[in-house]
Amino acid sequence: QVQLVESGGGSVQAGGSLRLSCAVSEPLNTPRKWVAWFRQAPGKEREGVAAIYTGGGGATYADSVKGRFTISQDNAKNTVYMQMNSLKSEDTAMYYCAADLPGGWSLGPNYRYWGQGTQVTVSS
DSSP: OOOEEEEOOEEEETTOOEEEEEEESSOTTTTOOEEEEEEEOTTSOOEEEEEEETTSSOEEEOTTTTTTEEEEEEGGGTEEEEEEOSOOGGGOEEEEEEEOOOSSOTTSSOOSEEOOOEEEEEEO
């Protein structure tokens, strides 16, 4: 059982930045795995935002965040980060970390493990 703990959420004005952290309870590369960030705003479906394969090979981003959000990993800390810049009010949501994708699209919902979420609120 992999445990994920998110942190770094908060309230920020539009145009500001936040960095979310996802602490993973096992080494990122043992085994190699997909780790992703999802978000869900009130009344809306959960959507995949960014994903990274810890064995290398790049990252995947939703069109709505390309050029503004960057996902990265720190193997020494077993942590995946998401740097969020140029935040907009529409980025307001609960953000969840997910890990271990048995198959399917890296921004799809098939991840085995999920964190409890961290709230991001962007005011205009």
